[in-house]
Every structure is written in structure tokens, then in C-alpha cells.
Amino acid sequence: GDSVTQMEGPVTLSEEAFLTINCTYTATGYPSLFWYVQYPGEGLQLLLKATKADDKGSNKGFEATYRKETTSFHLEKGSVQVSDSAVYFCALIERDNYGQNFVFGPGTRLSVLP
Amino acid sequence: EADIYQTPRYLVIGTGKKITLECSQTMGHDKMYWYQQDPGMELHLIHYSYGVNSTEKGDLSSESTVSRIRTEHFPLTLESARPSHTSQYLCASVSPTGGRAFFGQGTRLTVV
Numbered sequence: 588g589d590s591v592t593q594m595e596g597p598v599t600l601s602e603e604a605f606l607t608i609n610c611t612y613t614a615t616g617y618p619s620l621f622w623y624v625q626y627p628g629e630g631l632q633l634l635l636k637a638t639k640a641d642d643k644g645s646n647k648g649f650e651a652t653y654r655k656e657t658t659s660f661h662l663e664k665g666s667v668q669v670s671d672s673a674v675y676f677c678a679l680i681e682r683d684n685y686g687q688n689f690v691f692g693p694g695t696r697l698s699v700l701p
Numbered sequence: 702e703a704d705i706y707q708t709p710r711y712l713v714i715g716t717g718k719k720i721t722l723e724c725s726q727t728m729g730h731d732k733m734y735w736y737q738q739d740p741g742m743e744l745h746l747i748h749y750s751y752g753v754n755s756t757e758k759g760d761l762s763s764e765s766t767v768s769r770i771r772t773e774h775f776p777l778t779l780e781s782a783r784p785s786h787t788s789q790y791l792c793a794s795v796s797p798t799g800g801r802a803f804f805g806q807g808t809r810l811t812v813v
Contacts, residue, residue, distance in 0.1 A: 619800050621800075621801070621802075623802070623804075625742070628806075629806055629807070630707075630791055630793075630804035630805050630806045630807050631791065631793075631802070631804040632804070633801055633802070633803075636801065674742045676744065678802075680795075680800040680802075688734070688746065688749060688759075689734070689793075689795065689800075689802055691743075691744045693741070693742075693743040694741075694742040694743055694744070696742060
């Protein structure tokens, strides 16, 4: 079945450091890919998405590029802030298959220190 | 932004009690999910629904049950709560266009 793998956390960075959170997936078809973020005490929120190969999703300074050849969707940010401290989930859903469930990675906790 | 709501946000109950966690969305989405979130923050799918009168069990075995009598509501019920049910429960619905998921704020359940 489909699966999503993320780098293990927790990740601890200093403010203004560069962030990369790796995400790779396995899927039988052509999934859409997502990054969700969960701030402390909250539900998950969509951070960015990409629906086809080579698409780049971006939001709030975060970026991720859909790499079909490496089945990856790594999350990056050039300069993190303390307010970016949260848990980040990579996820996929099969395109044009409404009956397919979302598949989430295990989440990566990010802590940014001032 | 999200039009999906969970109640209560926090709940502490005694062992053996019956409880229902509510989840409502106003977006008309057919597909809805319940996830249990473990202390390590990983999400485990426990139930999902394709629409009214449709309910399916997810990947994680759960002693809870769900119902889907109306599109807007997807309540989760524990007939007899146990300390092992202590967890965060997240409800979500999925847009049929683009596949985006909308999550509620979660219910943190503690069974004592």
C-alpha cells in the first residue's frame, strides 16, 4: 500500500537557521502531496501542496518540490523563526481516486530556539 | 478558515463511562475521518466515512464506533471508556476537489 516516510525528530534549530525536513513516499499511482503543520494544542493546518511532478508548493517562506524521480517532497525554509516550532506532517492522497484515504507520515517535531 | 468543529476540546471522565465526541463540518464534504494521535504525535486512522450511512474501520483497531446519519456530523462513541483510551482525537473532512483535508482542533480525552 501507499506510505509516507519522514525524517525522525525532534529537530532543534536556532533562529534564522536553514530547515530541511525530508519526506519520501511510495504510491502506485500519481498522488497529490501535502505538508501539514500542527501548532501546540491545535489541529492540523494545510501548509502547502503540490499536485503533479515538478510542482513547487510554497507558503509562509516554506517550500517543497514534487520530485517524481526520487519520490520525494522535502520541506525547506531558508530562515526559521521561533514561531515555526510545531509538528510537520507529510501526506499524500491519490489523485482522481476519491475513495483513497489520506496517508500521513509520522510527523517531525521542530523546535526553534531564540 | 476551517469550518470543522470538534467538541469538547478537553474531557476528563471516569472509567466505564459512555462518551461521544462530536465532529461537525459545514462544507458539505462527503468524506470524513477520525484519527487518534499518540504521544509521539503520529496519526492513526481509526474510522472513516464516504458519506451518509457509510462507515469503515481504519488501520488502527479501536473500541470506538461512529455513525454518519447526516453529512455534517460524524460523532465517535466510546461505550465504556478505559484509561487506554486516553489520547488526542482529531476529526477531518476532505474536499472532493484537490483532495485537501480540513482538521478540527481536536479533543483531548483523559480517562481516569
